[in-house]
Amino acid sequence: MIHLPRGRGALAAVSVGATLVGMLGLNTAAAQSGGAGHPAGNPWAQSDFQPRQGDWRPYVLAPQGHEVAPVAVSSVSARGGAVQGDPKALLGDTKKPVRLVSSGDRTQSPLVTLDFGKDVGGKIRIRVAGASKTPPQLHVCFSESKQFAASPTQPNNGEDAIAPGCDTANIWNGYPGQPYTYDADSHTFTIDPSKLPATLTDSQLRGGFRYATIFLDGPGWVDLGAASLDFGAAPQQADPADYQGWFLSSDNELNKIWYSGAYTVQLDTWMSDTAKSWPYQTGEADHSDAQVPGADPGKEVIFDGAKRDRVVWQGDLAVQAPVTYLTTDDVPAVDNSLSSLASQQLPDGFMPAESLVGQHNQDEIRTYGEYVTWFVQNHYTHWLYTGDQAYLAQWWPQLTKAMAWLESVRAQDPKGLISFAQVGSCGHYGYSDCGHETYVNALYKRNLDEMATLADSRGDGSDAATYAARATDVKNAINSQLWDATTGAYRLSTEIPNAYPQDANATAVLTGIASADQSTRAMDYLRQNSWSTYGPLTVSPSTPNSSIQPFYEPLPSGFEASARLDLPDPTGAQQAQALQLMRTFWGHELSEDPGGTLWEKANLDGDPGIAQFTSLAHGWAAGPTISLTNQVLGVQPTGAGFSRYSIVPTPGGLSWAQGSVPTPHGNISASWTSSSHGFTLHATAPHGTVGDLAVPTGGHKVRVQLDGRTVWDGSHAVGGAHVSSDGVTVRVQSVPSGHHTLVAHTLS
Known part of the structure; x- marks a missing residue:
């Protein structure tokens, strides 16, 4: 979060939708977290995707480990130099490296932009197979979006001429309305021709980017192979995709x-x-x-x-x-x-x-x-x-x-x-x-x-x-x-x-x-x-x-x-x-x-x-x-560490919801279905917890059963059950741990 004084200049007003390459990137990225070959398909790529109960893993965007590969070459521009060979070498798709040739400084360098399919963060690695005797500097620029990656159409107050492909990361240089005066955003890889081939790792991390643009500074050539990312976020989560809830x-x-x-x-x-x-x-x-x-x-x-x-x-x-x-x-x-x-x-x-x-x-x-x-x-x-x-x-x-x-x-x-x-x-x-x-x-x-x-x-x-x-x-x-x-x-x-x-x-x-x-x-x-x-x-x-x-x-x-x-x-x-x-x-x-x-x-x-x-x-x-x-699934703590909890679903027009919530005692699981005939809630809670379970009335008179026994007849509690209604929900109080089913039958 950053709090800024107002009036620092007009902001850009260009709205750009996700590109086809971007959508394909998200598809591949989601596949890495469980969507690949999944029977339900990929919710991030299919506009008509239909959720299936219990099938939540295709939605997870986090990688399964800390090694992440780019999913596409987003763009290639020779500018004043040349790109010789297949740029997909940077994806590891070809054994032969791609050669970038520059005839001058960074304004003449070719540009190759890699797409990681989603926002990521960490340290870039690039395989350098060879280089000219006096190699140019190798730079990588980062941007979270194509829209604000410095380019001739989006110069970022002069950043395009100095750090092509970069957005502005937490410095006033190039802030909207201020000139961009020096390269404060690209990262530099130092190439030693005597130690090639080698895999070079960025000395600094970059947190938050989807696109990585490779360019050279100085005359010469560099042969590049596969690029990857040492994903640095959530570093003490061995498998970031392994959600507990x-x-x-x-x-x-x-x-x-x-x-x-x-x-x-x-x-x-x-x-x-x-x-x-x-x-x-x-x-x-x-x-x-x-x-x-x-x-x-x-x-x-x-x-x-x-x-x-x-x-x-x-x-x-x-x-x-x-x-x-x-x-x-x-x-x-x-x-x-x-x-x-x-x-x-x-x-x-x-x-x-x-x-x-x-x-x-x-x-x-x-x-x-x-x-x-x-x-x-x-x-x-x-x-x-x-x-x-x-x-x-x-x-x-x-x-x-x-x-x-x-x-x-x-x-x-x-x-x-x-x-x-x-x-x-x-x-x-x-x-x-x-x-x-x-x-x-x-x-x-x-x-x-x-x-x-x-x-x-x-x-x-x-x-x-x-x-x-x-x-x-x-x-x-x-x-x-x-x-x-x-x-x-x-x-x-x-x-x-x-x-x-x-x-x-x-x-x-x-x-x-x-x-x-x-x-x-x-x-x-x-x-x-x-x-x-x-x-x-x-x-x-x-x-x-x-x-x-x-x-x-x-x-x-x-x-x-x-x-x-x-x-x-x-x-x-x-x-x-x-x-x-x-x-x-x-x-x-x-x-x-x-x-x-x-x-x-x-x-x-x-x-x-x-x-x-x-x-x-x-x-x-x-x-x-x-x-x-x-609130929608309805699971929340009401006592310290979920010693007490409530499950009060709020459907809002949904036909079903389900999920699991980590607690110090173990997970609380809930699932519910809603229809014109009534509402069914299934809940499972671990030992050491006591909960209130509720079902919405939908504005109707309802009869409620807990584990097959009627506890609310539409107007009153039945059989000494601790049940109340505010007209919006019928709530059963102090339900012990274990598995329970609460059903509301619409009466009128």
């Missing part, structure tokens, strides 16, 4: 979205000594070799993006950590990430938003007050999913100090709400606002609820009561000052009362601030005013305040999808809108290059938000992976 449904597009989120977070997971320290000095080449402060150097962390920033961010982890728990179960990577951030706490309790790796990070050490709330959220989520009481105890002093800092900011203000104006920490995930925001205060209210639960788990009832009382105070202050009953939506802030943003309204629903009526009205407002071509915008285009501009942002769009799934709507209309939101917003991203990973942000025209600088594998965009498991 999975999801599958009757909707092919939603399935792809789930697995793209899982893969994006994997692609952001690296060893902690592969961060970026920036901005670079003029002339400094690309490198990712900085140590994350406070992290164990022998373990992974989860960066915000594979290409950039390549540091750990509090807000990004709020999405990435639960995605990790639900997919790879790589808890050590989460632990290391959270610990590294916690170790940076300032003496007054303020928690920096990101890893303090380089000067850029140090310069904004107190910028993001919002991210202090995410620090608390992340540790609560960790406790909820892992049940690790010792880890909670280790960082409890930091949590209480962070909460004390947030409360000290609120206590300074007579409105009873947080405003970061007085402390100069107004930075925000998407905009800067020093006012009394609905969004920030909703996050703080949730923190207070979470701390009350955590304090209670530690046996501290007094602190729990204090946190709970404050949560009520903040909730009341938000509703009395920021709810606009006439409009039917929450305001951005008391200072900007005529803007009703996505984040304010979605988080008010998710954090329990909005009543059922307010929740419905707020979501209806967003649907009617803020939805556009590619999904929901951050704010309605009709907002009169010119300082608040609409754009597409995945973080609050994930909040909105989750909020809609949460609404108690017996008709299922809100839930269906949530799934349509996912198909529209995230489906658009998957239809574009590079395909299979999720973007940092997008412009109004649907293009990536910061052109060649945009990260196209950004984990904070993976919210649907969480929602599809927790």
Whole structure:
């Protein structure tokens, strides 16, 4: 995640669909992870693919090991030189190498672009069979998409003449609107003619690229054989494709979205000594070799993006950590990430938003007050999913100090709400606002609820009561000052009362601030005013305040999808809108290059938000992976480490869904089918867990059976069963571990 000042120049506005070569690349890439020869085919290549129950492995994009080959030669251009022989030698398809001949410097060199079929990351290897007596330098440029690879039609502010085929990776040189003045992005291979043939390995990794463009600098020739990639992401997962948790449904597009989120977070997971320290000095080449402060150097962390920033961010982890728990179960990577951030706490309790790796990070050490709330959220989520009481105890002093800092900011203000104006920490995930925001205060209210639960788990009832009382105070202050009953939506802030943003309204629903009526009205407002071509915008285009501009942002769009799934709507209309939101917003991203990973942000025209600088594998965009498991499949923890859990399916128009969720006790498995005649849920949970199982009513009167015994007759519990209904679901409470079947029969 990167937060940038506005007004750095116009962004490119060229929308390019996935090329035929790209689609073939995805096909081959998916085949490597289980799609090849699979009886169900390949969901990433077949537009008419029909999911089959139990057949989830073809969706996995992660490689089965850490050696990855390119899948195609995307393009070849001789320019002022020559390409002699078959470029497919670089794919290992021919025994005879291909010769690249250059008559001058890099502007005259031939270009050969390899396609890895999807976003990948690591160190390139190239077989060099021979070279001229005085060989030219061998360079490789990287780009996540064809659209923003430097070329005559996409010069990237001059990058085309210096680093052809590159996009811009985490440096200000060549940022949209600024000139590209030196080669800061290509990687150089040094050729020693006396030691050929040899396989050369890049000395630096590149995280986040689909296309690798080979070029020469200087006169001479080089004979090249097979290229490959030492896949460096998820380094401590021996088989990255071996997921511990999975999801599958009757909707092919939603399935792809789930697995793209899982893969994006994997692609952001690296060893902690592969961060970026920036901005670079003029002339400094690309490198990712900085140590994350406070992290164990022998373990992974989860960066915000594979290409950039390549540091750990509090807000990004709020999405990435639960995605990790639900997919790879790589808890050590989460632990290391959270610990590294916690170790940076300032003496007054303020928690920096990101890893303090380089000067850029140090310069904004107190910028993001919002991210202090995410620090608390992340540790609560960790406790909820892992049940690790010792880890909670280790960082409890930091949590209480962070909460004390947030409360000290609120206590300074007579409105009873947080405003970061007085402390100069107004930075925000998407905009800067020093006012009394609905969004920030909703996050703080949730923190207070979470701390009350955590304090209670530690046996501290007094602190729990204090946190709970404050949560009520903040909730009341938000509703009395920021709810606009006439409009039917929450305001951005008391200072900007005529803007009703996505984040304010979605988080008010998710954090329990909005009543059922307010929740419905707020979501209806967003649907009617803020939805556009590619999904929901951050704010309605009709907002009169010119300082608040609409754009597409995945973080609050994930909040909105989750909020809609949460609404108690017996008709299922809100839930269906949530799934349509996912198909529209995230489906658009998957239809574009590079395909299979999720973007940092997008412009109004649907293009990536910061052109060649945009990260196209950004984990904070993976919210649907969480929602599809927790809310659509319905499995989520309600007690520490899944000691208690619930399975409350939200069909949203789907006919079936199934999946498996890793827990400290073993996996919880669930599958359900829905029809006009009723609903059937199968659930299996390990020893040490107790769960609530529910079936949706669909707005009908239903009779419910648990394991063949009637427990709800349509109006009342039967036989002393602990069953209740809110009109939306019928819930059976405290079901013991083991396998159970819950069936709802439609009566009227």
